[in-house]
Amino acid sequence: MTNIVELIGVEKRYQSVKALEPLDLALQEGEILGLFGHNGAGKTTTIKLILGLIKASAGSVRVFGQDPTFSESRRERQQLGFLQENVSFYDQLTGLEVLRYFARLKGIQISECHRLLDQVGLKAASGRRVKTYSKGMRQRLGLAQALLGSPKLLLLDEPTVGLDPLATQDFYHRIAELKEQGCTVVLCSHVLPGVEKYIDRAMIMGKGKVLAQGSLNDLRQQAELPLVLNVKGAGLQIPESIQSRVTVLEDGVSMHLSLQEKMPVMQYMLAQAGVTDIDLHLPSLEDLYTHYTRTCVGHEMEGVL
Numbered sequence: 551m552t553n554i555v556e557l558i559g560v561e562k563r564y565q566s567v568k569a570l571e572p573l574d575l576a577l578q579e580g581e582i583l584g585l586f587g588h589n590g591a592g593k594t595t596t597i598k599l600i601l602g603l604i605k606a607s608a609g610s611v612r613v614f615g616q617d618p619t620f621s622e623s624r625r626e627r628q629q630l631g632f633l634q635e636n637v638s639f640y641d642q643l644t645g646l647e648v649l650r651y652f653a654r655l656k657g658i659q660i661s662e663c664h665r666l667l668d669q670v671g672l673k674a675a676s677g678r679r680v681k682t683y684s685k686g687m688r689q690r691l692g693l694a695q696a697l698l699g700s701p702k703l704l705l706l707d708e709p710t711v712g713l714d715p716l717a718t719q720d721f722y723h724r725i726a727e728l729k730e731q732g733c734t735v736v737l738c739s740h741v742l743p744g745v746e747k748y749i750d751r752a753m754i755m756g757k758g759k760v761l762a763q764g765s766l767n768d769l770r771q772q773a774e775l776p777l778v779l780n781v782k783g784a785g786l787q788i789p790e791s792i793q794s795r796v797t798v799l800e801d802g803v804s805m806h807l808s809l810q811e812k813m814p815v816m817q818y819m820l821a822q823a824g825v826t827d828i829d830l831h832l833p834s835l836e837d838l839y840t841h842y843t844r845t846c847v848g849h850e851m852e853g854v855l
């Protein structure tokens with residue numbers, strides 16, 4: 551299967567700033583990549599390289615098999631949707647006029663605009679000037695713009711900023727539908743809660759380097775963070791090997807386990823008559839993010855203080 555995006559040994563320097571250390575990335579059709587990292591980690595630089603807005607200082611960038619900086623790659627660019635961070639529009643135009651403008655630029659049928667505005671919940675406001683839109687409404691208009699022409703590759707920089715929790719959920723459902731249709735998505739975000747169940751892979755960056763890359767399960771295995779098992783009940787017996795990692799609570803116990811210990815300990819606990827409830831907390835994306843970026847963020851803060 552050909553890769554939709556392929557970066558091999560890609561580096562980027564802005565004069566004296568080394569924004570990206572050699573980076574390898576391959577994305578296939580229908581894959582959703584979550585790109586995470588602190589401010590200045592290199593996320594936007596990676597997106598700009600994929601868009602062909604900037605040239606790599608070294609290495610090779612291929613999008614739909616072509617160098618995206620070539621002017622001949624126009625046809626490939628039409629299959630691309632992009633939502634930039636802090637999107638802004640012509641305030642005096644209505645939502646519909648803005649979208650029509652972008653549709654013309656992209657060579658897309660104007661009739662698609664109504665359907666997209668409906669999809670992002672802006673149908674009723676489509677005739678209103680953008681200056682009257684709330685932050686969330688502007689963000690939705692940005693999404694509609696990115697979805698013009700049913701892109702095969704969607705690059706989203708902070709797409710849920712300004713969206714309320716319901717709109718954020720709607721957004722992720724829409725992304726899941728696009729994935730079903732074979733769309734590949736790169737999603738950059740600082741807002742981690744809610745993202746994890748929609749991404750296939752996470753790439754965590756820090757200071758231009760890839761700190762970790764893989765599915766959440768891969769990252770959990772690599773990080774070896776403990777999972778937490780809470781068991782409620784009376785007269786609970788605890789396996790000898792984990793006694794030192796148990797906290798006794800009013801109505802039960804809480805224990806820190808390795809992934810390997812999960813099944814045997816759960817079976818051991820479930821076999822006891824006194825158990826009334828059991829729940830398991832796997833390390834979340836936020837836990838993994840904190841684990842992998844801890845050293846990078848520490849250094850950044852030292853620089854700031």
Ligand SMILES: Nc1ncnc2c1ncn2[C@@H]1O[C@H](COP(=O)(O)OP(=O)(O)OP(=O)(O)O)[C@@H](O)[C@H]1O
Nearest residue numbers: 564567568569587588589590591592593594595596
């Ligand atoms: N045009 C530029 N000229 C000089 N340095 C730049 C330029 N663009 C980015 N940088 C630097 O490159 C590094 C990576 O920046 P980038 O914008 O890719 O980070 P980011 O992960 O997107 O950060 P944020 O979360 O703040 O948007 C930073 O040190 C930044 O200052």
